[in-house]
Amino acid sequence: MANIHDVARVAGVSISTVSYALSGKRSIAESTRRRIDDAVLQLDYRPNAGARMLKGTRTNILALSAPLHAGTYAPAHMTFVLSIVTAARKYDYDVLLLTQDEATSGLRRVARSSLVDGIILLDVSTVDVRTDLVRELGLPAAVVGIPRDTTGLTCVDLDFEEAGAMSIRRLAGQGHTAIGLLGQAPLVYERGSNFPARFRDGFLAEAERLGVTVGFVPSDEDAVGVRNAFDALSASVPDMTAVVLNSNESVQVALLELLRTRGVSVPGDLSLISACSSFDTTHFDPPLDVIPLPADLSCTRAIELTMAQLAGDVDPHVELIEPSYVELGSTANRT
Amino acid sequence: MANIHDVARVAGVSISTVSYALSGKRSIAESTRRRIDDAVLQLDYRPNAGARMLKGTRTNILALSAPLHAGTYAPAHMTFVLSIVTAARKYDYDVLLLTQDEATSGLRRVARSSLVDGIILLDVSTVDVRTDLVRELGLPAAVVGIPRDTTGLTCVDLDFEEAGAMSIRRLAGQGHTAIGLLGQAPLVYERGSNFPARFRDGFLAEAERLGVTVGFVPSDEDAVGVRNAFDALSASVPDMTAVVLNSNESVQVALLELLRTRGVSVPGDLSLISACSSFDTTHFDPPLDVIPLPADLSCTRAIELTMAQLAGDVDPHVELIEPSYVELGSTANRT
DNA sequence: GCAAACTATCGAAACGTTTCGAAATCCACC
DNA sequence: GGTGGATTTCGAAACGTTTCGATAGTTTGC
Numbered sequence: 107m108a109n110i111h112d113v114a115r116v117a118g119v120s121i122s123t124v125s126y127a128l129s130g131k132r133s134i135a136e137s138t139r140r141r142i143d144d145a146v147l148q149l150d151y152r153p154n155a156g157a158r159m160l161k162g163t164r165t166n167i168l169a170l171s172a173p174l175h176a177g178t179y180a181p182a183h184m185t186f187v188l189s190i191v192t193a194a195r196k197y198d199y200d201v202l203l204l205t206q207d208e209a210t211s212g213l214r215r216v217a218r219s220s221l222v223d224g225i226i227l228l229d230v231s232t233v234d235v236r237t238d239l240v241r242e243l244g245l246p247a248a249v250v251g252i253p254r255d256t257t258g259l260t261c262v263d264l265d266f267e268e269a270g271a272m273s274i275r276r277l278a279g280q281g282h283t284a285i286g287l288l289g290q291a292p293l294v295y296e297r298g299s300n301f302p303a304r305f306r307d308g309f310l311a312e313a314e315r316l317g318v319t320v321g322f323v324p325s326d327e328d329a330v331g332v333r334n335a336f337d338a339l340s341a342s343v344p345d346m347t348a349v350v351l352n353s354n355e356s357v358q359v360a361l362l363e364l365l366r367t368r369g370v371s372v373p374g375d376l377s378l379i380s381a382c383s384s385f386d387t388t389h390f391d392p393p394l395d396v397i398p399l400p401a402d403l404s405c406t407r408a409i410e411l412t413m414a415q416l417a418g419d420v421d422p423h424v425e426l427i428e429p430s431y432v433e434l435g436s437t438a439n440r441t
Numbered sequence: 442m443a444n445i446h447d448v449a450r451v452a453g454v455s456i457s458t459v460s461y462a463l464s465g466k467r468s469i470a471e472s473t474r475r476r477i478d479d480a481v482l483q484l485d486y487r488p489n490a491g492a493r494m495l496k497g498t499r500t501n502i503l504a505l506s507a508p509l510h511a512g513t514y515a516p517a518h519m520t521f522v523l524s525i526v527t528a529a530r531k532y533d534y535d536v537l538l539l540t541q542d543e544a545t546s547g548l549r550r551v552a553r554s555s556l557v558d559g560i561i562l563l564d565v566s567t568v569d570v571r572t573d574l575v576r577e578l579g580l581p582a583a584v585v586g587i588p589r590d591t592t593g594l595t596c597v598d599l600d601f602e603e604a605g606a607m608s609i610r611r612l613a614g615q616g617h618t619a620i621g622l623l624g625q626a627p628l629v630y631e632r633g634s635n636f637p638a639r640f641r642d643g644f645l646a647e648a649e650r651l652g653v654t655v656g657f658v659p660s661d662e663d664a665v666g667v668r669n670a671f672d673a674l675s676a677s678v679p680d681m682t683a684v685v686l687n688s689n690e691s692v693q694v695a696l697l698e699l700l701r702t703r704g705v706s707v708p709g710d711l712s713l714i715s716a717c718s719s720f721d722t723t724h725f726d727p728p729l730d731v732i733p734l735p736a737d738l739s740c741t742r743a744i745e746l747t748m749a750q751l752a753g754d755v756d757p758h759v760e761l762i763e764p765s766y767v768e769l770g771s772t773a774n775r776t
Numbered sequence: 777g778c779a780a781a782c783t784a785t786c787g788a789a790a791c792g793t794t795t796c797g798a799a800a801t802c803c804a805c806c
Numbered sequence: 807g808g809t810g811g812a813t814t815t816c817g818a819a820a821c822g823t824t825t826c827g828a829t830a831g832t833t834t835g836c
Contacts, residue, residue: 107553109791109793110792110793119815119816121792121793121794121816122794122795122796122815122816122817123814123815123816125793125794125795126795131794133813134815135813135814135815138814152554153793154495154554154791155494155500155551155554155555155556156490156491156492156494156495156500156556156791156793156823157491157495157791158491158554158792158793159490159495159821160489160491160492160821160823161491161792161793161794161795161820161821162821165490165491174519174523180516180519181515181516183519184518187538187540188509188540188541191540191543192541192543195543195547200537200547200551200556202502202535202537203505203522203536203538204526205522205526206523206527208526208527212530212535216490216535218487219488219490220489221491221535328724328726329694363664391663391665444821444823445823454785455785455787456787456822457785457786457787457788457824458784458785458786460825461785466825467783467784467785467825468783468784469784469785470783470785473784488822489822491821491822491823492821492822493822493823494791494823495791495792495793495824496790496823496825497825
């Protein structure tokens with residue numbers, strides 16, 4: 107494989123000139139630069155990554171810690187991973203994927219061996235060993251999600267509490283006074299995954315503030331689980347006229363199917379909001395109003411913040427992304 | 442960060458002794474080794490990855506090209522990615538994730554800069570530019586999936602044709618003579634994703650051989666699509682008594698739901714086989730007989746073959762993994 | 777008791793960059 | 807024509823390993 111010496115020889119200059127021409131850190135005569143560019147092209151030269159990592163202070167690699175817990179919704183998870191990789195590439199960074207057991211131990215390994223310049227943590231739970239590790243390692247890092255203790259951490263996430271409140275405000279504004287919240291699988295809440303809890307808390311707090319009657323029931327993914335959850339919800343909220351769905355795609359599909367068989371019309375009999383969903387609700391029948399979970403925004407911001415830390419001009423802090431509301435006709439004024 | 446010089450100083454030996462003690466490539470006195478181990482522990486020393494890559498011939502990093510096409514079933518995809526990472530770690534390899542546009546261009550970039558020792562290609566289609574790139578780059582590589590032209594390539598995959606044949610044999614052996622195949626989304630076949638086609642071909646060929654009447658219909662994922670597909674299948678196969686499902690989880694769930702509403706009992710009225718499924722069918726109602734798609738087997742083997750190529754003792758070839766049949770009571774003898 | 781054969785350790789080169797400081801070249805100006 | 811200041815280029819050190827060849831020190835064989 108061609109190295110910088112080859113390029114220098116072909117271009118008839120010294121290696122330092124080649125290096126400066128490629129990095130642009132010193133001015134190079136136009137004619138020289140052209141000869142170097144030609145040589146690079148001709149030899150299909152690409153700087154050796156190892157040498158670069160060794161000498162330079164940057165490896166241009168980020169570690170992505172992405173464990174896949176039981177109960178994690180794979181498509182959403184995948185979307186986040188993809189968004190991270192895509193965002194990182196914008197800064198010429200590659201992503202080293204650490205999963206499962208390696209999500210923690212691998213973090214220490216790659217950090218201590220100076221393989222990576224920074225760390226991205228996905229799917230953090232309320233209390234997460236990885237956050238301690240990040241603090242200990244002292245590398246630039248961004249956490250997608252908000253753990254309980256955020257000291258010294260840079261965190262980004264959708265403002266789930268605000269999203270919960272937003273869904274209540276929307277429905278209350280339409281005159282609904284009995285609103286249900288169909289949540290994730292019970293397992294998800296037990297595990298300490300924090301965003302469903304944050305959503306629920308925002309939902310309940312705003313309901314209390316506005317004096318709206320609400321109920322909350324977690325739901326399993328299969329059709330039976332959804333039916334049971336919905337019936338439990340109906341029972342706990344008398345005369346329920348609206349339901350907020352903070353659950354994954356299959357639950358929402360199953361619920362729509364259930365309502366259809368029962369002849370419940372949306373939004374005629376029941377108003378529905380799909381909250382914090384990473385999937386497309388426009389092709390549902392009917393399409394559901396949605397407060398999107400913008401994986402790309404969170405991930406782009408996480409990468410930006412990591413890059414800013416690398417440049418040294420940002421202090422640890424928490425950034426919440428403002429939720430938005432997309433109207434698709436699945437809610438109606440209470441008549 | 443501590444380097445090998447620090448370890449040498451603390452242990453009171455030269456750096457080459459430290460290196461040999463750690464690599465085990467030359468014998469080291471027991472007492473010296475102990476002192477070195479102590480120093481390593483005390484300093485929490487880990488060899489600098491860049492220096493290692495530069496000097497050694499190995500980077501201990503693999504590139505994983507995992508594009509996510511429209512229509513790709515995310516959970517299955519995720520399972521493969523996870524399996525690759527897990528298998529790679531067994532050989533002390535880390536995985537660099539290349540997705541989307543970078544799945545191809547990034548491959549060249551990381552290979553030419555000697556960032557990776559080898560390449561894993563996921564989700565290859567019948568004709569895939571990435572296979573040409575792999576041939577060009579000449580790095581050790583393994584392809585999960587079987588492209589049309591396999592010359593010079595090392596490929597691993599489930600024997601989908603045999604799986605198709607196996608499903609026919611099972612049902613024919615139970616006396617079924619009119620069997621339907623409910624396939625993936627039409628898009629998947631059009632894109633040239635090859636495993637669904639291979640399954641279908643094996644299915645059709647064996648049916649022909651055994652003189653069984655069959656029909657094939659692709660199916661969209663939503664409830665309506667599944668209903669339409671099933672009805673089309675029923676229409677094209679008169680007196681159909683068995684259906685093979687080579688589709689993703691939501692289609693299978695939707696079909697079971699459909700059959701339930703229609704009062705069709707499984708396997709009483711209709712025998713069902715879930716073919717090449719990466720998900721768990723035991724919690725379905727009823728549980729479905731399954732020919733599993735063993736992501737871990739394919740991926741483990743892909744990694745093994747890449748490692749063998751690194752060691753220089755294997756020639757490019759295709760390996761098909763024998764399918765297995767798991768009986769869970771969703772098929773019955775035709776009465 | 778001495779050469780031969782090990783064993784344990786060391787020194788130094790090499791891997792391919794980046795970057796600092798200095799040298800060389802050029803131009804303008806007095 | 808010499809001085810000063812830019813501009814462009816070069817040489818060499820450094821990054822942290824691995825590994826080759828060499829050197830002590832220790833056995834072994836006769």
